[in-house]
Amino acid sequence: MAKKDRIVNENTSEEFTGIKVTKPASYAAGARGVKVALEHAVGEMGAVRAFQTLAKLNQIGGIDCPGCAWLDPDDKRSVLGEYCENGAKALAEEATLKRVTPDFFAEHSVTEMSNWSDFKIGKSGRLTHPMFLDKGAVHYKPIAWDEAFKIIGKELKKLKDPNEAIFYTSGRSSNEAAFLYGLFARAYGTLNMPDCSNMCHESSGVALSETVGIGKGSVTLDDLHKAEVVIVIGQNPGTNHPRMLTALSKCKDAGGSVIAINPLEEAGLKRFKNPQSVSDMLSLGTAITDVFLRVRINEDIALLKVIQKKLLELDEKEGDVLDHDFIAEKTIGYRSLKSDLNKHNLDDLIDQSGVEESAIDDAVKILAPAKRIIICWAMGLTQHKNGVENIKECVNLLLMKGSIGKEGAGTCPVRGHSNVQGDRSVGIVHTPSKAIASALKKSFDIDVPMEHGYDTVHSIMAMHDKKAKVFVSLGGNFVSAAPDTAYTAQALKNCSMTVAVSTKLNRTHMITGKRALILPTLGRSEKDVSNGKHRFVTVENSMGKVHTSHGSLDPASDHLMSEPEIVANIAYATLGDSSKVDWMSLGVDYNAIRDVISEVVGGFNDYNERVVEGSGFYLPNNAREGDFSKVKGRKARFSVCNLPYHDLDADDFLLTSIRSHDQFNTTIYGLDDRYRGVFNERRVLFMNPSDMKYHKLKKLDVVNITSHYDGETRLAPKFLIVPYKIPSQNLACYFPEANTLIPIDQFADGSQTPISKSVKVKVTKVE
Numbered sequence: 001m002a003k004k005d006r007i008v009n010e011n012t013s014e015e016f017t018g019i020k021v022t023k024p025a026s027y028a029a030g031a032r033g034v035k036v037a038l039e040h041a042v043g044e045m046g047a048v049r050a051f052q053t054l055a056k057l058n059q060i061g062g063i064d065c066p067g068c069a070w071l072d073p074d075d076k077r078s079v080l081g082e083y084c085e086n087g088a089k090a091l092a093e094e095a096t097l098k099r100v101t102p103d104f105f106a107e108h109s110v111t112e113m114s115n116w117s118d119f120k121i122g123k124s125g126r127l128t129h130p131m132f133l134d135k136g137a138v139h140y141k142p143i144a145w146d147e148a149f150k151i152i153g154k155e156l157k158k159l160k161d162p163n164e165a166i167f168y169t170s171g172r173s174s175n176e177a178a179f180l181y182g183l184f185a186r187a188y189g190t191l192n193m194p195d196c197s198n199m200c201h202e203s204s205g206v207a208l209s210e211t212v213g214i215g216k217g218s219v220t221l222d223d224l225h226k227a228e229v230v231i232v233i234g235q236n237p238g239t240n241h242p243r244m245l246t247a248l249s250k251c252k253d254a255g256g257s258v259i260a261i262n263p264l265e266e267a268g269l270k271r272f273k274n275p276q277s278v279s280d281m282l283s284l285g286t287a288i289t290d291v292f293l294r295v296r297i298n299e300d301i302a303l304l305k306v307i308q309k310k311l312l313e314l315d316e317k318e319g320d321v322l323d324h325d326f327i328a329e330k331t332i333g334y335r336s337l338k339s340d341l342n343k344h345n346l347d348d349l350i351d352q353s354g355v356e357e358s359a360i361d362d363a364v365k366i367l368a369p370a371k372r373i374i375i376c377w378a379m380g381l382t383q384h385k386n387g388v389e390n391i392k393e394c395v396n397l398l399l400m401k402g403s404i405g406k407e408g409a410g411t412c413p414v415r416g417h418s419n420v421q422g423d424r425s426v427g428i429v430h431t432p433s434k435a436i437a438s439a440l441k442k443s444f445d446i447d448v449p450m451e452h453g454y455d456t457v458h459s460i461m462a463m464h465d466k467k468a469k470v471f472v473s474l475g476g477n478f479v480s481a482a483p484d485t486a487y488t489a490q491a492l493k494n495c496s497m498t499v500a501v502s503t504k505l506n507r508t509h510m511i512t513g514k515r516a517l518i519l520p521t522l523g524r525s526e527k528d529v530s531n532g533k534h535r536f537v538t539v540e541n542s543m544g545k546v547h548t549s550h551g552s553l554d555p556a557s558d559h560l561m562s563e564p565e566i567v568a569n570i571a572y573a574t575l576g577d578s579s580k581v582d583w584m585s586l587g588v589d590y591n592a593i594r595d596v597i598s599e600v601v602g603g604f605n606d607y608n609e610r611v612v613e614g615s616g617f618y619l620p621n622n623a624r625e626g627d628f629s630k631v632k633g634r635k636a637r638f639s640v641c642n643l644p645y646h647d648l649d650a651d652d653f654l655l656t657s658i659r660s661h662d663q664f665n666t667t668i669y670g671l672d673d674r675y676r677g678v679f680n681e682r683r684v685l686f687m688n689p690s691d692m693k694y695h696k697l698k699k700l701d702v703v704n705i706t707s708h709y710d711g712e713t714r715l716a717p718k719f720l721i722v723p724y725k726i727p728s729q730n731l732a733c734y735f736p737e738a739n740t741l742i743p744i745d746q747f748a749d750g751s752q753t754p755i756s757k758s759v760k761v762k763v764t765k766v767e
């Protein structure tokens, strides 16, 4: 084995696990949700630890849930528990009692572990010691922290150009860790700061900045309660943001309506039984969706244009449908939008969308009189070639209706990772910012590079082409989350060194550079004590509110280090005293980091004082205030968006890759997708029964999926067919199993987000 490449399996195990299929569920949460949540929590953590910790989740002064970025109520929090089923699972994963110790690594080689399923790898438990994989070795060995930092510092100092290093961030890091990491990258001399949002909401950021002058959503939780209509498009909140269902049901209770737009009718959007409500639990719960529009994959623009055309026509006939005062005063580009809408033939658009006209008319009936509309979206819109335009088309609809910058109305991109938005706010960006550069020059005399850094896709290409050689990741599971698994794996293997700051074992620890380090860190639920003093961190939720998170569990091991301390040590080992930043003091004192953030990043003035007051503070948000002066032209912009074109042959499909109810991204909690009625299996392919007939496929037949781009065939082998109500020539399977199919060079125009939700594929039966 000695000098040869380690033979590792970059994708998960292809073994079937024993599928059971039932009818999809008709409601979300309820008693079953509570039961499953507690089973996971108690199973991983033990009963006492589970109940004590769950009671602190999302409470003021408690732990910010390590799951999604959904927000907490500003003031009153539920005493019964301010968390959901999947939040309990997220906590259970982090607070598990299982451990991955040096003995574990001595027993299992990287080659062996790479053949395990992602489920098995993740369930191995929490990392306890810093570990080192030397050149040619197949077993990680324990290493002292100091030694690990020395190796990293030496490797980074050796590079000819700082742009040969890449610093990836996943959105679970605190503001403090992320800021320090960004400061280090800039002081070292690169903007190569790809982060998970490049694969996630980057399209939202780009579209919103260009149209309304801020790359974040404009609404607060209270707005959702007060909206007349909430459109949920390309998002599955029942699974991925379950507490959003409480907000939607409050909106319904106040007389609001919900329109859902999705190729799949997700159970969570049908009905919600709030476990906090006795009457809900004893009844059928709240019906959430008033109108469901089963759009074809990536045909949202066609559908939104139909809705806009119909509203325009009604306005011309009856008046008072569009907000002409708002359009005249606050926007530019309306005339172009209108002439573009007039150019399109209504029936062609309806055909292309795949939705019944009568259902669209039901939606239009609700939208026409409404003055307060919110559009919520997530990956179903962002992860396409035209991801940016998908969102611009949503903005068009809101602008026509004057539905932004006032109570109960606006944009609501629902963020993924619990602090992905905060990481961005405090400087994890690969694009140059004059404001940050001049602030860092003033405070620390740092000359920040002003050329673009690599985003995720371009980092992978650079490593593949050996232009980048050292890869450091602050959290995340890069090889499994990124597109084109085999290409990404080769990119990582080409590096001279890969470093992973992680809480739990994952596949990226097996697919490494010539040498690799695992640096185990504290999870957010754990006590962070230094010199006898408890420290807290801060995060920003999906609606731009910054608040504290205080860990309370004993750390998984005595050998863990906090993320800010790890970053500080890497920085010091690399830069020493060459900059004016006192890295080691900052690593210890988070108040000092927050003071620097106050100085350097706009909107964070008096950070330390404001963040401990009540439940935190909101960052400034111009779109919320109805101020669009930051946009080119100083007004909100309508955009003319093109229709997507896929050119599908009769045996082609568009495949979307989605999350099951039992995973957090690449962390697999379990093998059930309860709401969709799939149990004990992840290698499934949802297919329309008429397509099954056409392709002579039966339920649970085994198929291979291939994609064909630029003359290259990519394969995802062995999936079981599950008949499902999904539009014809559309397919869905789970992420990350599908990632082998997504070509590295297929990404959204303007945001470079991989096309994880619309990959053209073929399906062949395995005989």
Ligand SMILES: Nc1nc2c(c(=O)[nH]1)N[C@H]1C(S)=C(S)[C@@H](COP(=O)(O)OP(=O)(O)OC[C@H]3O[C@@H](n4cnc5c(=O)[nH]c(N)nc54)[C@H](O)[C@@H]3O)O[C@H]1N2
Pocket (backbone or CB within 6 Å): 067, 068, 069, 086, 200, 233, 234, 235, 236, 237, 239, 240, 241, 261, 262, 263, 264, 266, 295, 296, 297, 298, 299, 300, 377, 378, 379, 380, 381, 415, 416, 417, 656, 657, 658, 659, 660, 661, 663, 664, 665, 757
């Ligand atoms: N429990 C749990 N919570 C999570 C996560 C998790 O994995 N597990 N992940 C977190 C992260 S990082 C993120 S980004 C979010 C993701 O949250 P979501 O975006 O809700 O997650 P996805 O499963 O990717 O699903 C997107 C939805 O879009 C639909 N869809 C697919 N293609 C299209 C399309 O072309 N048009 C339309 N209109 N809809 C489409 C799918 O059917 C699905 O319902 O959740 C966060 N929260």
Ligand SMILES: Nc1nc2c(c(=O)[nH]1)N[C@H]1C(S)=C(S)[C@@H](COP(=O)(O)OP(=O)(O)OC[C@H]3O[C@@H](n4cnc5c(=O)[nH]c(N)nc54)[C@H](O)[C@@H]3O)O[C@H]1N2
Pocket (backbone or CB within 6 Å): 169, 170, 171, 172, 173, 196, 197, 199, 200, 201, 379, 383, 416, 417, 474, 475, 476, 477, 478, 480, 481, 482, 483, 501, 502, 503, 504, 505, 506, 521, 522, 523, 524, 563, 657, 658, 659, 664, 665, 666, 667, 735, 736, 738, 739, 742, 756, 757
């Ligand atoms: N095909 C397809 N691909 C996708 C998507 C899709 O919908 N389809 N979604 C994309 C999206 S939206 C996203 S956000 C990315 C996600 O990409 P990533 O953020 O890179 O992936 P995760 O699976 O969330 O990372 C999980 C790992 O993070 C580590 N971790 C957990 N908590 C902490 C912590 O507190 N600190 C540190 N240091 N480490 C921690 C653990 O070791 C765990 O194994 O994937 C993207 N990839």
Ligand SMILES: [Mo]
Pocket (backbone or CB within 6 Å): 196, 199, 200, 201, 415, 416, 417
């Ligand atoms: Mo995400």
